[in-house]
Amino acid sequence: MADAPDIVDLTITNVAHGGVFVARHEGRVVFVPDTLPGETVRARLVDTRKKSFWRAEALEVLDASADRVDHVWSASAIDRDPADRAGGAEFGHIALPRQRTLKADVLSDALVRFGGLDADSPFVRTVVEPTAGDDDGNGLHWRTRVSLHVDGEGRVGPYAARSHRVITVEDLPLATSEVAAAAPLRERLDGATTVDVVLSADGVLVAVDGAARTGAVHERVGERTFSLEPLGFWQVHREAAVLLSSAVSSAVDAGRFDPAAPNLDLYGGVGLFAATLADRFGRGVRVTTVEAESSATDHAAENLSDVVGARAVTARVDRFVRSIGAERDVARYRAATIVLDPPRSGAGTAVVGELAALQPAQIIYVACDPVALARDTKALRASGYELDSLRAFDLFPHTHHVEAVAAFTRTGDRPS
Numbered sequence: 218m219a220d221a222p223d224i225v226d227l228t229i230t231n232v233a234h235g236g237v238f239v240a241r242h243e244g245r246v247v248f249v250p251d252t253l254p255g256e257t258v259r260a261r262l263v264d265t266r267k268k269s270f271w272r273a274e275a276l277e278v279l280d281a282s283a284d285r286v287d288h289v290w291s292a293s294a295i296d297r298d299p300a301d302r303a304g305g306a307e308f309g310h311i312a313l314p315r316q317r318t319l320k321a322d323v324l325s326d327a328l329v330r331f332g333g334l335d336a337d338s339p340f341v342r343t344v345v346e347p348t349a350g351d352d353d354g355n356g357l358h359w360r361t362r363v364s365l366h367v368d369g370e371g372r373v374g375p376y377a378a379r380s381h382r383v384i385t386v387e388d389l390p391l392a393t394s395e396v397a398a399a400a401p402l403r404e405r406l407d408g409a410t411t412v413d414v415v416l417s418a419d420g421v422l423v424a425v426d427g428a429a430r431t432g433a434v435h436e437r438v439g440e441r442t443f444s445l446e447p448l449g450f451w452q453v454h455r456e457a458a459v460l461l462s463s464a465v466s467s468a469v470d471a472g473r474f475d476p477a478a479p480n481l482d483l484y485g486g487v488g489l490f491a492a493t494l495a496d497r498f499g500r501g502v503r504v505t506t507v508e509a510e511s512s513a514t515d516h517a518a519e520n521l522s523d524v525v526g527a528r529a530v531t532a533r534v535d536r537f538v539r540s541i542g543a544e545r546d547v548a549r550y551r552a553a554t555i556v557l558d559p560p561r562s563g564a565g566t567a568v569v570g571e572l573a574a575l576q577p578a579q580i581i582y583v584a585c586d587p588v589a590l591a592r593d594t595k596a597l598r599a600s601g602y603e604l605d606s607l608r609a610f611d612l613f614p615h616t617h618h619v620e621a622v623a624a625f626t627r628t629g630d631r632p633s
């Protein structure tokens with residue numbers, strides 16, 4: 218067989234999961250970043266080893282989509298060599314409303330292909346809602362946390378897209394102005410490897426190689442103050458904690474909520490959603506927040522000290538759920554509400570199956586990955602739960618990421 222040509226012209230047909238777009242070359246799927254459906258681009262084939270799909274990098278737009286805009290970050294723009302394009306803003310060349318319909322397409326596709334939902338299910342038409350303030354500010358200046366890298370010469374910057382090469386940049390337009398101003402983009406940090414810049418309610422801090430000059434920082438959500446480790450997990454968009462807390466609160470069906478049941482906040486971090494339940498249903502609410510990082514659990518205990526029925530447990534969720542499944546009075550969980558907010562990989566079929574075996578009254582699933590949500594949806598549906606509500610939020614403008622909040626109830630409990 219003759220070698221494939223390096224440079225090809227491709228017509229983009231679709232968006233795929235992971236911030237890439239789909240074209241076909243001689244019948245084979247080719248994934249191409251930095252493009253848009255409807256466009257024709259000149260591209261270099263860069264990975265042709267697999268039989269089922271190849272990868273390419275876009276070099277030039279020959280026929281542009283009406284939704285293409287000047288990239289919000291010149292460091293990522295298509296006029297740069299692909300190897301020099303900064304990562305982390307892979308939708309920055311797309312008009313903001315179109316970014317959201319593309320994210321909705323990815324979510325819908327995942328729910329049908331991996332979640333087993335019918336193509337005509339109303340959840341397959343879920344829109345991706347904008348976050349307050351983003352439309353006015355063109356989706357910029359929302360990142361309260363930025364992780365940068367340092368190369369062997371001491372230069373500080375983000376990695377290039379799809380590589381671990383540090384790219385020096387002039388600005389960080391997705392970061393809040395405080396974070397952008399504090400980021401040491403023009404400094405040489407010889408011998409260092411990482412730089413984190415964090416904006417909390419206490420102000421901005423810069424941590425080189427994980428060393429922050431403070432024991433804890435604080436975040437505010439409504440009337441509540443949360444303490445956490447300077448580099449501990451906290452939702453990244455400046456509006457995210459408020460928005461997700463409100464979305465989780467309204468996803469909980471009050472008619473199915475029992476404040477005395479053994480309610481759970483799994484993958485709980487510093488207790489954000491346990492606090493959400495207490496704020497809606499009262500400080501006497503029984504809720505256990507479960508988190509693998511003991512430093513986060515310590516903060517959760519402090520953050521929930523006014524919630525008399527709250528407990529903070531350090532454990533891996535899989536082990537914790539297995540251990541309660543073995544309890545003698547496991548039937549108590551039939552009245553429980555379980556909130557879970559797993560990392561990008563999702564909870565996984567095993568955890569979801571064990572959760573469903575507890576037969577809780579409702580499960581509220583906060584998801585930062587549509588495919589993981591869809592896979593876990595399939596497992597929940599196979600275990601007697603059905604999707605009751607779904608909302609999606611654009612908490613990561615100019616990236617391909619999308620956040621969702623889904624509510625599930627026992628199939629037998631639903632009105633027929």
Ligand SMILES: C[S@@+](CC[C@H](N)C(=O)[O-])C[C@H]1O[C@@H](n2cnc3c(N)ncnc32)[C@H](O)[C@@H]1O
Nearest residue numbers: 450484485486489508509532533534558559560
């Ligand atoms: C997406 S964050 C959510 C945190 C919290 N719900 C919030 O909104 O602030 C996921 C959390 O799960 C924790 N985590 C990851 N894997 C875990 C596991 N297997 N068991 C328990 N916690 C885990 C992480 O440390 C992280 O705090």
